[in-house]
Amino acid sequence: MDRRNFLKAAAIACTAAIPAKDLKANEKFKIDEDRVGVLVDTTICIGCRNCEWACKKAHNLSTEPLEKYSNREVFENKRRPNNKALTVVNQFYNPKNSQLPIDVKVQCMHCDEPACVSACIVHAITKHKEGPVTWDSTMCIGCRYCMVACPFQIPAFEYDKALQPKIMKCDFCIDRQKEGKLPACVEICPTETLTFGKRKDLIEIARDRIKRKPNRYSNHILGEHEVGGTSWLYLAGQDFSKLDFPKLVSDPAPGVTESIQHGIFAYFIPPIALYALLGGIMWINKNKSGEE
Amino acid sequence: MDFLMKPTLLKDKKFFTPGVIILILLAINAIVFLAFRFFSGLGSMTNLNNQNPWGIWIAIDVASGVALAAGGFTSAALGHIIHKNEYEVILRPALLTAMLGYTFVALGVFIDLGRYYYIWHPLVMWNGSSPLFEVGICVIIYVTVLYIEFIPIVCERFIGKVKLIASLSFLNKPIDSLLRFLDRSLSKTMFIFIIAGVVLSTLHQSSLGTLMVIAGPKMHPLWQTPILPLLFLLSAIGVGFPMIIFESLIASRSFGLKAEMHVLSKLGRMVGPILGIYLAFKIGDMFIRGTFVYLTEINTQSIMFVIEMLVGVIVPLRMFFSEKVLNSKLLLFFASTLTVIGVMLNRINTFLVAYSPPYALKSYFPSVGEISVTVGFIAILVLIYRVIVMNLPVISLPDKKLVHKTKYEIIGGSK
Ligand code: SF4
Ligand code: SF4
Ligand code: SF4
Numbered sequence: 001m002d003r004r005n006f007l008k009a010a011a012i013a014c015t016a017a018i019p020a021k022d023l024k025a026n027e028k029f030k031i032d033e034d035r036v037g038v039l040v041d042t043t044i045c046i047g048c049r050n051c052e053w054a055c056k057k058a059h060n061l062s063t064e065p066l067e068k069y070s071n072r073e074v075f076e077n078k079r080r081p082n083n084k085a086l087t088v089v090n091q092f093y094n095p096k097n098s099q100l101p102i103d104v105k106v107q108c109m110h111c112d113e114p115a116c117v118s119a120c121i122v123h124a125i126t127k128h129k130e131g132p133v134t135w136d137s138t139m140c141i142g143c144r145y146c147m148v149a150c151p152f153q154i155p156a157f158e159y160d161k162a163l164q165p166k167i168m169k170c171d172f173c174i175d176r177q178k179e180g181k182l183p184a185c186v187e188i189c190p191t192e193t194l195t196f197g198k199r200k201d202l203i204e205i206a207r208d209r210i211k212r213k214p215n216r217y218s219n220h221i222l223g224e225h226e227v228g229g230t231s232w233l234y235l236a237g238q239d240f241s242k243l244d245f246p247k248l249v250s251d252p253a254p255g256v257t258e259s260i261q262h263g264i265f266a267y268f269i270p271p272i273a274l275y276a277l278l279g280g281i282m283w284i285n286k287n288k289s290g291e292e
Numbered sequence: 293m294d295f296l297m298k299p300t301l302l303k304d305k306k307f308f309t310p311g312v313i314i315l316i317l318l319a320i321n322a323i324v325f326l327a328f329r330f331f332s333g334l335g336s337m338t339n340l341n342n343q344n345p346w347g348i349w350i351a352i353d354v355a356s357g358v359a360l361a362a363g364g365f366t367s368a369a370l371g372h373i374i375h376k377n378e379y380e381v382i383l384r385p386a387l388l389t390a391m392l393g394y395t396f397v398a399l400g401v402f403i404d405l406g407r408y409y410y411i412w413h414p415l416v417m418w419n420g421s422s423p424l425f426e427v428g429i430c431v432i433i434y435v436t437v438l439y440i441e442f443i444p445i446v447c448e449r450f451i452g453k454v455k456l457i458a459s460l461s462f463l464n465k466p467i468d469s470l471l472r473f474l475d476r477s478l479s480k481t482m483f484i485f486i487i488a489g490v491v492l493s494t495l496h497q498s499s500l501g502t503l504m505v506i507a508g509p510k511m512h513p514l515w516q517t518p519i520l521p522l523l524f525l526l527s528a529i530g531v532g533f534p535m536i537i538f539e540s541l542i543a544s545r546s547f548g549l550k551a552e553m554h555v556l557s558k559l560g561r562m563v564g565p566i567l568g569i570y571l572a573f574k575i576g577d578m579f580i581r582g583t584f585v586y587l588t589e590i591n592t593q594s595i596m597f598v599i600e601m602l603v604g605v606i607v608p609l610r611m612f613f614s615e616k617v618l619n620s621k622l623l624l625f626f627a628s629t630l631t632v633i634g635v636m637l638n639r640i641n642t643f644l645v646a647y648s649p650p651y652a653l654k655s656y657f658p659s660v661g662e663i664s665v666t667v668g669f670i671a672i673l674v675l676i677y678r679v680i681v682m683n684l685p686v687i688s689l690p691d692k693k694l695v696h697k698t699k700y701e702i703i704g705g706s707k
Contacts (some may be wrong), residue, residue, distance in 0.1 A: 083342075121414050121422050139410075144345035144406035158333075246509065257423055257506045260502050260518065263352055
């Protein structure tokens, strides 16, 4: 039995042997061919953390002055994006050259088939066809299921707020993009670590870099296929698992759940059929016991 | 002499016992901690963080709560749909447990939501691809259905007996007519709600399992499987009757009543096969996905898995197949308790133990506040149960006036 049939069987069994509808029936949200992304080349990054500062500035988060960001002590611990910083840079040991540590910027990957969007109970998170994945404060109920679902463990929650706690994550500077500006982090980056552009072009650029300098890069563009592809793409000189990236398959994260959901709920047929079936049983049994 | 059973209020029993006083203290303790949650945010009293967004309020209050309230729909299926009259006596207690159980599930969700005041959003903002949305909607409708199913019990108690205090006495007549109207219309339409209750239960019991599937590789492979929804449904059906046995024996003990052993052992007889099917699926799934290898490593996950399976499934499975167990009050209680613990463990394991977020610095363990609230909620639930069975006809007692013949109890019939 292959996976799909297995799922089908499971879904059918769940609803008492009722034909599950074609699982492919759910229409796919059409994503733009020209959607944008960012290519992060970790072999270039110098760990200046200017992007962290710019991101906070662009989102009105409190921040120390830019000069303080040259402090390298923060690299002693690995940090994660949270409710106070939507992006952080971590430093890793470089086996090829211990003098040149590897710096890796982390933020939301803006997945093409985002688990957070599929999971959100009220659809408060949206994948825009242009690329960004954004969160809507007027809808979110704070259930934190998006955090359970995200394969990169990105969404953060304001646990210290009693009222209107927010889900905080990189929004790809969607407001700046609408004004025709670059994302704040890309704009400030003094090196060529961050390249903003159409995702399909970025993949070409990345392939090209790998081809030209096969010694510098490992032959893997993270985000090209992972969880169905992401808008942000990464290049590195070594295995991504050594840089704290989770190991992921190329199946979109929400795929399995959505098959199950759409199997059980194919046009409400299974529940209605189950209702009818139970009604029938009830009717027969009632008549039987009446005759006695 | 063989008396027929009739649902009766236990109003001559004492409310305050030492146990009840402890429950009240636990409830107060929970309320104190809840004040922190509402005034200073979730972070102030829970151990939740960005790595572990869900804790025991979801795993125990919500996930286990839903599973343990499954007695409501399994008994409704048995008593109303398969129409076995002999189980009449368990229907009302099971309905009450389900009703209170789901009410507390909803409360558990409410306190866990970061923006609890938006709890109504799923009603108008739909996301069909989210299993959580489906669970939410089904639970909302199902709670309503349970309350509707409970109305006839209230009617039976109060029709012809509505006596409000003097200044409100003009309302006596309208309320009485309302009750009579409800009783009459519901007695004809109740089947609609009963079937709906069973359908809704199958749906959300299974979707609750779908919830964690999306966490993908963040879940330990011993639990992560696409058939999680099926396993959740089967285990919920499996724990339905043990839960009824469990609480029925506790209630009869606490109120000094005679236990309905003949009904309970009949219920127990059905548990073995259901648990067997569940175990078969669970093991079959392990073979197909080849997850047995994870049992060779010794870690929290593998140990918890073995405890869950041995204590919670295999031992009770064996016990429910033994005549000796089925006929002994003590052993039957023991087997049922194990099944209840087993399903709770399974929910806790699925939602917490199996969930290992990639960047966690330390693993989640509930805070004192979280535990206090969970314990306090259970205490409040038991207290409300006690108040209700003392004031409404829920638990059946032998009725000396009814000797055979009248086969059905008369709904709302104390005219
Ligand atoms: S990385 Fe996580 S939060 Fe960002 S789009 Fe993907 S699933 Fe959503
Ligand atoms: S916390 Fe908000 S954004 Fe995240 S899944 Fe829940 S409702 Fe959606
Ligand atoms: S794209 Fe904008 S929000 Fe995202 S990390 Fe860069 S500056 Fe921050």
